[in-house]
Amino acid sequence: MRNIRNKVFSSMLIFVLLVTFFNINTLEVSASRIDTEAESAILVDGDTGEILFAKNADVKLPPASMVKMMSEYLVLEAIDEGRISWDTTTQISDYAYTISADVVSSGIGLTQSKDYTVHQLYEGMAIISDNATTIALAELIAGSEGEFVRMMNAKAEEMGLPDAHFVNSTGLPNELLGENYPEGTSPTDDNLLSARSLALLAYHLVNDYPEALDFSSTITSELDGHILENLNWMLPWDNTNFAPYYFEGIDGLKTGFTTAAGYSFTGTSTRDGRRLISVVMRTDSRGARFQETKRLMEYGYGEFNEQELFPAGYQLEDQESIAVSRGREDIVEVELSEALSAMVRIGEEDAYSIQYHIDEEKLNENGELIAPIEEGEKIGTVELVYEGNANYGNILADKEGQVVDLVTTTSVDKANWFMITMGAIGDFFSGIFSSVVDTVTGWFS
Known part of the structure; x- marks a missing residue:
């Protein structure tokens, strides 16, 4: 029995060591894919300005x-x-x-x-x-x-x-x-x-x-x-x-060398309609600046895919509509005017969400839109939010994230004077009723 237990224990130990070994090597391979010997470096999506890597x-x-x-x-x-x-x-x-x-x-x-x-x-x-x-x-x-x-x-x-x-x-x-x-x-x-x-x-x-x-x-x-x-x-x-x-798709851009600067290179390439821009500074040789650029480019094309994350017409759950004041309808639905896409790192498809930013000038003191409202009217913006672990930002100072318009799906006409009056009367008596209920409740509390 003791021999059996020893064999089982030995097998489990070997298994754990093997798993640990392969996990460590996997992490090393993953990390090395974005490593660079350049003193300073950056990799950018050439269309959106999104930074994919920075050192x-x-x-x-x-x-x-x-x-x-x-x-x-x-x-x-x-x-x-x-x-x-x-x-x-x-x-x-x-x-x-x-x-x-x-x-x-x-x-x-x-x-x-x-x-x-x-x-x-x-x-x-x-x-x-x-x-x-x-x-x-x-x-x-x-x-x-x-x-x-x-x-x-x-x-x-x-x-x-x-x-x-x-x-x-x-x-x-x-x-x-x-x-x-x-x-x-x-x-x-x-x-x-x-x-x-x-x-x-x-x-x-x-x-x-x-x-x-x-x-x-x-x-x-x-x-x-x-x-x-x-x-x-x-x-x-x-x-x-x-x-x-x-490197397939490379079409620029500029080399540089002085004794103080070392060997540097700003590179750019395009594949399948996707453009990348990279910069490596202070490498050790003429060849090293291109080798480091190649490494960054391979990482960019290999680890990222341009994906449509939220299509045009998308509606955020539980925020499909906004209350309307003085309109023939009490609410109006809202949606994305156009799709939101990004260069997404493989495995991080779920690391993105969206956030509404309603234009406060279009709201009354109660947070309601004021009729009349046109179909397709812009009432705010929708921001794409990245919640992953490698957020390097964007090289465009005024573009922290992608933004599209938030628009209405239908029009809402302004209610006539009779409907507005009846609504006001209803609100008045509703207010009185609420006050009475609060008072009576207070007697017995």
Whole structure:
């Protein structure tokens, strides 16, 4: 009997150890799926701005050439507003020429006394991250790089980029610009942005001016006999050395490197109509920034699905209707004007609820809607509420959660004077009756 008990005990112990082992390994695998070696990182849904993952995302770091995303935005805005066109030409200033002649700070040797189109210069800036072409565009748009920097910081404030600080158009530390550092800055200044700010900047760039992706996804081009090779190794290159970094659907966006910044990358990709935006800052090598981006992208597409959580016409249980004052009907039903959808982590489908926010200006002192009421009239909003364990928020400051209109399902006409009068009389006698009942009850209490 003792041997049997020992065998049973041993079997149970082995079972518990095996279960514990597999559970621990499962947790480790799950955790590693969102781990990153980058010092700072963020992953964002490119349509809603919802943050799917964040690590030290508010730490301000030198972004290096990722600064050029703002320069690109201002060039595209100038084209959109008709201030310049793709065919507008400009020549290279002494400052831009000096930068272009330095192989450390630029990849193209530009020629002075020659006309370059905006399209040519933009390709140099966007494809190979060239600094001289960026400066030339900044000077064309604003007259000087110093004035362009003021435009950059003004646009950053308009976009709501938290704590963004631009000191030049290129992302180089000012100390590398010699005496050419932009007016209004100091020779020791450097650009500073957080991963959150960079993600929001990328969000505005790809949503406001999607044509930027045509350039960021171009693998090679040519300028003045120089081959422009994209610095993004995640694109579909023929180069087998880049094969480990390829990611299906990647179409941008901007690399960055300085000694202070390390190797960084703002990436974006689209699959099945879903766009993701990621930022990794301060990785150890050129390849590491793409490997970490790939890890985040795989996590985003593998762990999240866009789902319709509450369809249009949905009615919250026990809140299907609202009382109506002075109407032919005493209540009116309400519903969602449109569907509420979100990027939902697998297994968290039940972690979402909705909350009504009724417009108080449409209610009387008793909390009733006042007739007449139109069918489909907006009487408030419906907010999607996430109640899970990994709420990173939204990069859009004014969009803590998704919101749609709360509308009425039918119209309610205003009651005529006779019905209103009879209702008032009924309320009067009802009030008297209630008072009498309360008084009599008090005698016997």
